[in-house]
Amino acid sequence: MDHPIFHMIGGGPRPVAPFxxxxxxxxxxILTGQMPTDPAAPDAPLPEGVEAQTRRVMENLEIVLKGVGLDLSHVVQCRCFLTEFERDYAAFNETYKRFFPADRLPARTTVGVTALxxxxxxxxxxxxxxxx
Incomplete structure (x- = not known):
């Protein structure tokens, strides 16, 4: 087994915790969970609504993947966390699925959580x- 490589991506999203x-x-x-923060303005307000936040999160995942020489086509599994599961699940799915070809959707788990x-x-x- 190779020793793990710990990646910090220059220009990537600012970490909100030690990771x-x-x-x-x-x-x-393995990519750390991404938040809907703007890497160019990490202290700016978050985008409004689950659709805009989902787009920003996916774009942040793309930045990290690009930083290690990969893209979303290399993703095999996602874990998704929603604070308003019942309200936002359908809109989240509509936005999320636009980032993957219909015949290459990663395995996925989506759970409702109390806070992020x-x-x-x-x-x-x-x-x-x-x-x-």
């Missing part, structure tokens, strides 16, 4: 696999 943007071992890349960092409505983490 690496991604950790890689044996071709697997920075007052976010949505957070997503994921696992990607490097091509062999």
């Amino acid at each position: 690496s943007h991604a950790v890689e071992a044996d071709g697997w890349v 960092a920075v007052g976010a409505l949505v957070e997503i983490d994921c696992i990607a696999r490097r091509p062999e």
Whole structure:
């Protein structure tokens, strides 16, 4: 087994806690959950609504993936967290699915939670696999 590589992506989203943007071992890349913050203005207010926040989270995941030489096509699994599950689940799904081809959707778990960092409505983490 290779030793893990701990990635911090220059220009990536500012961490809201002590963590690496991604950790890689044996071709697997595990991305920390991303928040709907703007990397160019991390102290700016969050986007309004679950659709805008979902787009920002997915864009932040793309930034981290690009920083390790991957993209969303390498994602095999996502975990999604919603603070207003019943209200936002359908709108979240409509926005989320636009980031993946219909025939290449990652495995996914989505759960309702009581709160997220920075007052976010949505957070997503994921696992990607490097091509062999």
